[in-house]
Amino acid sequence: MNRYRIAIIGAGSVGLAIARRLSATEKAIILLERHATFGQDASTRNSEVIHGGMYYPTDSLKARLCVAGNRSLYELCDRYDVPHRKTGKLIIANSSAERNEIEDIYRQGEINGVPNLRLIDVLEIRRLEPQVRARWALLSPESGIMDAVALMRFFEQEAIANGVSVRYNREVIGLEKRAGLFRITIRRSDGEIEEILAEAVINAAGLFADNVAAMAGIDIVKNGYKIHWVKGEYFDVDRRHSGKMSHLIYPTPTPVSLGIHVRLRLDGSFALGPNAIYVDAINYDVDPKHLDDFYHGAKRYLPFLSKTDLTPGITGIRAKLQTQGEPVRDFVIRHEADKGLPGLINLIGIDSPALTACPAIAEEVAGIYLNL
Template identity: 35%
Template structure:
């Protein structure tokens, strides 16, 4: 079945952090905006599969797009975090060294960072390093005080919610498989529903390619062939908050000869620790599985940086795949692309966006909007509200983060806060309901997880998953076999035990 009733000014392919940021920024103008996402939620690709670091911008080639958006994103993050209520801490970061070679690397980083406009970079001695983070090893370090940590899923969701509340329309389970230029419009064909032949056509004046790992394919589909994306996979361990008590800031080892960072330890805003990622090239961009050999390597290398890499602290593992644009002949990693070439009318093309794409999502979005503004006059959207409000803000609204007086007030306001659904992370029923009922509400267990942290604690849903599945089924009117973990087809149940 094919339906064709959708006309937009801008259709963004991909609801990762960049796509969501673009949707939000596009809505500052009077444009009808759609976001097409093949998964059932925002941020299911690399936007949620990274270290959650606000990068300082001292490793990227001066003058590169990567460097510029990183510095701009870093310096501007306090403002957007405040607007959207996104948890974030400017913890600073250290890159530690042991040898003369390491020292030369760190001095090079310092020079590069300063050329890029990074602030406050300093080489510190061992004593100062231990003052900054007592758990850090190393004889000396490069300290980047502007680096920080944020919750990448919360940030992506916040941008998406803000975009949606300002009128951007999100379409999930829409995998764009074809694009045709008809006159002044693009027709995008999106697969949806159970059958592979079901398709919807989205007509739009502008297409934005923000499809991450799929960017080269989509780019070619839109008439801009020739890009090569190579997938660099990295695996992670998530450690218990008990381990997190020992780590104040991201601690990276000095880079290896090839300039890459080996396994590092990163605290999360919620108090856990990430160990990873490692890095290896993969062909299959959809395979996020972890492997025993790589996990063993993470433990071996992680222990060089952080004592608490112990089995008793293991909570979970995950993997991400960085979509690096490379020169196919030499394998050299190339800069981010954000373009609107003359020969591909109506296309804004973002290719090779990986780290620091989280830090630089908003600056990238502004550049994407500027490309459109350079081609046509648009009216401002007078009703645009850059702020999230109420429980759509995460910072300062979570039950878990409140003190007893705050918690009492929350329960008095809504007794559903008195029911603790997730025991490890102290997530209340009211928060789960808000996650489902709110803008871009959760449709799956993972959707509730990314919005509330329920199931993310040390028991991994042992206590709360049954409750969340019940609440989802009730709220959404689902049959048992329709309750999903996260992806299409990821049903939790095959039906009822007895009729």
């Protein structure tokens, strides 16, 4: 049976960033992914926004790793030619209640150490974004957009160059600690079953990370690891409007999402989304009946929009730890030694802003692993 020092489960942006980071110093690493290639779940089904980090609670992992990830990601994209643009972002307000909300976000951003945040008025909004209707806005100059596939390809190629065995079409179906080693059972896409041994396991399985933790014998309900899936749909906007905005435009956030915003692409085209719907099954279709909600929501601040400009786009599913109505939960990034599983590092509830945070999450996991 093949034996590895580290097995990483999941080749999304997080698993790949960890593989790249650990392979800089460690040998005998295997990365296992059930799909035929990387990033087929959340990591390519999102807004590709490099977040600033102002929304998240004081001292949370989300706040710390988003602010650090934002900085690392720009450095990395600049250095390795990953397409990206620091567009800046406006969180807009059109009522006094919304104005209070953006002031709160501003204060939270200051606490979180987000640089260069500024509250701006209608005159400056008109100068920056003449097509957008808003009375006040919070300007986050450090927010931007990137090419998530190019980022993951870069991580994958560096990991491979550093000697990581990247194995696609391999679904982990069993994980058991025996005699100081993890025995991992894998189902290949051709139906064959294989087993490998690993000294340490890093669970970066995204939507199924709770499942993987349960395989190792963890009670996911008792430990608060049960993941709830929250679908987000996008509607594409007719390309005749491409280039009309240069900043990301966001409304004020809701408890489960940052709100239906302008998802700018690097080519100047844009979409609206995502909404947030708790679901029990993975289905990436857009419900065309939601078009009206998107249209009316966005028309408030994008007066040039017509209903016929919108067509169904992509969807993604978030891995959330809170059920509907519960307070926002933080990422869980944890060495499970106290659960009798030394060597297992779980990453659970890795929803937004994990694409932004992935280089900082990788640093965090490396810090845990190197101190095992």
